[in-house]
Amino acid sequence: MNELLGQLRKCLGPEHVLTDASSMAPYVTDWRRRYQAKPLAVVRPGSTAEVSALVRACASARVAMVPQGGNTGLCGGATADRSGHQVVVSLTRMNRVRAVDTKNDTMTVEAGCVLHDLQQVAASSNRLFPLSLASQGSCVIGGNLSTNAGGTGVLRYGNTRELTLGLEVVLASGEVLDALRGLRKDNTGYDLKHLFIGAEGTLGIITAAVLKLFPLPTAQCTAIVACDTPQQAVDLLELARARAGASLTAFELFSALCLELVLKHYPGCTPPFAGAGMPVAAGRDSHALASLHPQYVLLELSDSSPQSVLQGHIEQILAAALEAGLIRDAVIAASEAQRAALWALRENVSEAQAHEGRNIKHDISVPTSAIARFITQTDATLERAFPGARRVTFGHLGDGNLHYNLAAPIGVEPAQFESRLDEVNALVHDSVLQFGGSISAEHGIGQLKRDELPRYKSAIELSTMRSIKRALDPLGLMNPGKLFAD
Numbered sequence: 001m002n003e004l005l006g007q008l009r010k011c012l013g014p015e016h017v018l019t020d021a022s023s024m025a026p027y028v029t030d031w032r033r034r035y036q037a038k039p040l041a042v043v044r045p046g047s048t049a050e051v052s053a054l055v056r057a058c059a060s061a062r063v064a065m066v067p068q069g070g071n072t073g074l075c076g077g078a079t080a081d082r083s084g085h086q087v088v089v090s091l092t093r094m095n096r097v098r099a100v101d102t103k104n105d106t107m108t109v110e111a112g113c114v115l116h117d118l119q120q121v122a123a124s125s126n127r128l129f130p131l132s133l134a135s136q137g138s139c140v141i142g143g144n145l146s147t148n149a150g151g152t153g154v155l156r157y158g159n160t161r162e163l164t165l166g167l168e169v170v171l172a173s174g175e176v177l178d179a180l181r182g183l184r185k186d187n188t189g190y191d192l193k194h195l196f197i198g199a200e201g202t203l204g205i206i207t208a209a210v211l212k213l214f215p216l217p218t219a220q221c222t223a224i225v226a227c228d229t230p231q232q233a234v235d236l237l238e239l240a241r242a243r244a245g246a247s248l249t250a251f252e253l254f255s256a257l258c259l260e261l262v263l264k265h266y267p268g269c270t271p272p273f274a275g276a277g278m279p280v281a282a283g284r285d286s287h288a289l290a291s292l293h294p295q296y297v298l299l300e301l302s303d304s305s306p307q308s309v310l311q312g313h314i315e316q317i318l319a320a321a322l323e324a325g326l327i328r329d330a331v332i333a334a335s336e337a338q339r340a341a342l343w344a345l346r347e348n349v350s351e352a353q354a355h356e357g358r359n360i361k362h363d364i365s366v367p368t369s370a371i372a373r374f375i376t377q378t379d380a381t382l383e384r385a386f387p388g389a390r391r392v393t394f395g396h397l398g399d400g401n402l403h404y405n406l407a408a409p410i411g412v413e414p415a416q417f418e419s420r421l422d423e424v425n426a427l428v429h430d431s432v433l434q435f436g437g438s439i440s441a442e443h444g445i446g447q448l449k450r451d452e453l454p455r456y457k458s459a460i461e462l463s464t465m466r467s468i469k470r471a472l473d474p475l476g477l478m479n480p481g482k483l484f485a486d
Contacts, residue, residue, distance in 0.1 A: 001040060001061075001063075001085075003061070004040075004057060004058065004061040004063060005017060005019065005040075005041060007057040008041065008043055008054055008057060008087075011045075011050055011053040011054055011057065012043055012044065012045055012046070012050055012053075012054065016043060016044040016045070016046070016093070017041055017042075017043050017044075018041060018042040018043070018044070019040075019041045019042075023042070024039065024041075024042045024088075026071070027039075027042045027068060027071065027088050027090055028042075028079070028080070028088075029079070030071070030073060030074075030076045030078070030079045031071060031072050031073060031074060032074055034076060034448070035076040035079040035447060036079075036082070037066075037079045037080035037081065037082060037086075037088070038080070038081075038082040038083070038084050039066070039080040039084070039086050039087060039088045040063065040084055040085055040086060040087055041087050041088070042087075042088040042090055043087055043088070043089055043090070044090045044092065044093050045089065045091070045093065045094065046093040046094060047094065048094075048168060048170065048176060048207045048208065051089070051091075051094075051170045051205055051207055052170050052174050052175070052176055053174070054087075054089065055170050055171075055172065055173075055174040055205065056173075056174035058087055058477065059172065059173065059174060059475065059477060062475065062477070063085060063086070063087055063477070064085065064086045064087070064476075064477045064478075064479075064480050065086070065087050065088075065089050065205070065477055065478060065479070066078065066079070066080040066086055066087070066088045066089065066201070066479050067089050067091065067142070067146070067201035067205045067206075067478075067479060068088050068089065068090050068091065068143075069090075069091055069092070069111065069112065069139065069140040069141075069142040069143030069144075069146070070092070070114065070135070070138045070139040070140040070143055072135040072138055072139040072143065073143060073147065073443070073444065073446060074361065074363070074443045074444075074446075074448075075440075075443050075444045075445060075446030075447065075448035075449060076446040076447035076448050076482075077146070077147065077200045077201070077444045077445070077446030077447070077479070077482050078143065078201070078446075079446075079447070081481055086480075089205060090112075091110075091111045091112040091140065091142050091205075091207070092112040092140065093112060094110040094111055094112040094142075094207060094208075095110055095112040095113045095114070095117075095140075096109070096110050096113070097109050097110075097113065097118070097121050098110065098208065100121065100122075100125050100127075100213075101182060102125050102126075102127060102213070104182050105127065105212060105213040105214065106165060106182040106210050106211060106212060106213060107121065107122065107127075107129070107210070107211050107213060108166075108180055108182070108208060108209070108210050108211075109141055109208065109209060109211060110207065110208045111140065111141060111142025111145070111205075111206050111207050111208060111209070112140050112141075112142060113140060113141050114136075114137065114138065114139070114140055115131060115133065115135075115136040115137075115139050115140065115141060115144060116136045116137045118141060118211070119131075119132070119136070122213055122216075123216060125213075126215075126216050127213040127214065127215065127216055128213065128214045128215065128216045128217065129163075129211060129212075129213055129214075130153040130156070130157040130163070130214060131144060131149065131151055131153065131157075131160060131163055132151045132152050132153050133149060133151040133152075134347050134350055134351075141209060141211070142206050142207075142209075144160045145160055145164065145167070145196070145197050145206050145209060146196075146197075146198070146199065146200050146201050146206060146444070147160075147198065147200060147442065147443060147444040148160050148161050148197050148198035148442065148444075149442055150396060150399065150401055150441065150442035151396070151442070152250045152252060152396060153249060153250060154396055154398065154399040154401070155248060155249065155250060155251055155396065155398030155399055156246060156248065156249045156250075157214070157249075159442070160197065161194065161197045161198065162212075163211055163212045164193060164197060164209055164210070164211060164212070165181065165182050165183060165184065165210040165211070165212060166179050166180045166181040166182060166183070166193060166209065166210035167179050167180070167192075167193040167196055167197070167206055167208070167209050167210075168180050168206070168207045168208035168209070169196050169203075169204040169205065169206050169207065170204055170205045170207055171203075171204045171472060172203075172204060172472060172473040172474070172475065172477055172478050176207075177192065177204070179192060179193055180208060180209075180210050181210065182210045195468065195472070198444070199483075200444050200445065200446060200479060200482050200483060201478060201479040201482070202469060202473065202478050202479045202480075202482055202483050202484075203468070203469065203472045203473060203478060204472065204473075204478060205478075215304060217249075217302040217303055217304060218303075218304050218305075218306075219302065219303065219304070219305055219306060219307040219309070219310045220249075220300060220301070220302040220310070220339065221300065221301045221302070221307070221310040221311050221313070221314045221332065221333070222298070222299070222300045222301075222332070222333040222339045222342055222343070223298070223299055223300075223314055223318060223330055223331060223332045223333065223342075224272045224296060224297070224298045224299075224330070224331050224342050224345070225296070225297050225299070225318065225321070225327045225328075225329065225330040225331075226272075226273070226293035226294075226295070226296055226327060226328040226329045226330070227293070227294065227295040227296070227297060227326065227327055227328065228293070228294050228295065228328065229294065229295060229372065230253065230295060230371060230372040230375045230376070231372035232295070232325075232326045232327070233253050233295055233297050233372075233397060234368060234369070234371055234372050234397070235324075235326050236297060236299075236321050236326045236327065237251050237297075237368065237397055237398060239317060239320060239321055239324070239326070240299060240317050243313060243316060243317045243320070244301050244313050244314075244317060246303070247301045247302060247303040247305070247310065247313065248299065248300075248301055248398075249300050249301060249302045250298065250299060250300040250396075250398070251297065251298075251299050251300075251396070251397050251398040252297065252298040252299075252346050252394070252395070252396060252397065253295065253296070253297055253393075253394060253395060253397040253402075254295075254296050254298075254345075254346055254349055254393070254394035254395075255294070255295055255296070255391070255392070255393045255394065256292040256293060256294050256295070256296075257390055257391065257392055257393075258296075258349045258352075258353075258392055258393070258394045259271070259292055259296060259345060260292060261349065261352040261353055261355075261356055261392065262344075262345055262348045262349060262352045264352065264356075265348075265351070265352040265355040265356065266344070266348050266352060269341070269344055269345055269348065270341070271292070272296070272331050272342065272345065273329050273330075273331050293328055293329070296345075297327075297397070298342060298343065298345070298346050299314075299317075301313055301314055311332070314332060315332070318330045318332070346394070349392070349394050349403075350403070353392050353405060353407065356407055357407065357408065357414035358414040358415060358418050359392070359405050359406060359407045359408070359414065359418070360405065360406045360417070360418060360421055360424050360425070361403065361405045362402075362403065362404040362405060362406075362425070362428050362429075362432075362439075363401070363403055363440055363441050363442060363443040364401075364402055364404055364428070364429070364432045364437055364438065364439055364440075364441055365399070365400045365401045365402070365432075365437050365438045365441035366400055366402070366432060366435040366436065366437035366438075367400055367435070367436060367437070368397065368398070368399070368400045370400075370435045370436065370437075371397065371400060371402065373435065374402075374431060374432070374435045374437070375393060375402075375404075377431060378404070378427070378428060378431040379391055381427055381431060382406065382424070382427060382428070385423070385427060386406075386409070386417075386420065386424065387409065388409030388410065388412070389406050389407070389408070389409055389417070389424075390406065390407040390408070390409065390410075391404070391405070391406055392405040392406070392407055393405070399441075400437075400441075401441040401442060402441075404428060406424060425452065429452060429455075429456060432456075433456055438456075439452060439453075439456050445482065445483050446482050446483075447481060447482060450481070450482065450483060450484065450485055451485060453483070465483070465484075466484065469483075469484065
């Protein structure tokens, strides 16, 4: 191992090969603090050539590599094991924007670029890069590619996969697959980039990408509405799509409990409107006298139309929804500050739940048409099995992605409830399977769901995946222990 460390120091420079516990500390614990690693070293390459060199060195020494971006993953996919024989490859130094082509509406970027920075680069060229996540200030595009991240703009723009035209990848052999082509049409055989997007670093290390850009919207109109049931929200989505077409950019669902937690842990946030609804449990937070509706939807229209046109469209949608009995109340943001305040109610849900205590998370997807039935049936099943468990349900309704999370019943210690993780997961994921869904929509499999995958993936799918893994990584050195148990 000393010989390998010496080679790595020669390739990258001694300051970029970290081996002491204090310097490795930011890289060894996952975002949710579920997994604690003990790597041989953390290396920080600054170029594709350096990634290639370190991969060749590790492959020669038969040492496994764990690619890591912003370390914001939720399933332990970028965390090494505790063997002391794995090398964490941090891509954060590779943060250059190599090119912006406004004529082709693309930008070529390195894997360590922070997502928010890419959004700003695009905006400075009067373009939009539409991938938007709660962690966009710290996650990096390499991690987004490795998990095929979704976010709030999928309804209109698609997942990260749909936003990617080309990739540069260092293979397990150390060879560089240079497919950084900004082409929207290229039918010259297998489209290899799709193998690496969503593969969680198990097939190679993504070092750069060509990403799609779009015209920067000149107008946005945002509203929040109250509904009685998830089915009403689904019906509202159908209505909004019919009336707004492609200008419907976001359609986010969250429950009363989600809003309650946000109001409790973010005192600067206020209820969007008052009205007869579900009362917040007395003593739970400073907004105990407020009233909450059962379900909320945040919807947004954006395009190059005048603001007045979008305003008219959203008013027509809400008027029709009110007449059809789909909504109880609605508020349209009248300024950018109000728009930001409405989005804060949705975007702070995850952190608010974290402040409330440890919880059991599920990142699932089902067909949009089945969402209401899934929620109703799964809620009932869980209430019978775990009376009082609080369901913090929110997500991207337009693409069928729900974050179906559970918090401990009032009076039960979160750690005690979390000890029932396997039982809860089995109930939720079996219900997902029944409705033709997926147990991972945008967070990946990583370590967290690795052992469950064979229960919900067919034998032929798994054997095909393993064949691809063996072909591209015959020594099994690329992020072992993720996706597959062996």
